[in-house]
Amino acid sequence: MAVPIIPDPGGLTRPYWEQARAGRLVLQQCHGCGHAWHPPLPRCPRCHATVTGWRQASGEGTVYSYTVVHHATHAALADRVPYVIAIVELAEGPRVVSGIRGAAPDQVRIGMPVRAVFEEVTPEVTLPQFAPR
Ligand code: ZN
Secondary structure, eight states, X not given: OOOOOOOOOOGGXXXXXXXXXXXXXXXXXXXXXXXXXXXXXXXXXXXXXXXXXXXXXXSEEEEEEXXXXXXXXXXXXXXXXXXXXXXXEETTSOEEEEEBXXXXXXXXXTTOEEEEEEEESSSXXXXXXXXXX
């Protein structure tokens, strides 16, 4: 079996992965202007302030766009094809790239309401994914 693809849960992204392990989806948020974004950055992409924190997101969003993958790009994903990779627009505004679970690829539609689900891949890493709601 191929070694799965595991993100590094350290550095700037550490709070994101710690909260995901607890079943919460979080976003970085600027203390200066209130803007929220993903993925994590060292400063606010809107006003460039470096004082940022984290806020819990609702976990709800809609499919903004998606593709159906028929040829795995990594051996660890070979048993999952076909699978969906989507851009999910969160209720809070940021768009995130994610897998879609709980729906066959031909059931996924642009605009489909989805909710975050959490897939533990190792004791240290839980991947936020999305499923129809
Ligand atoms: Zn800002």
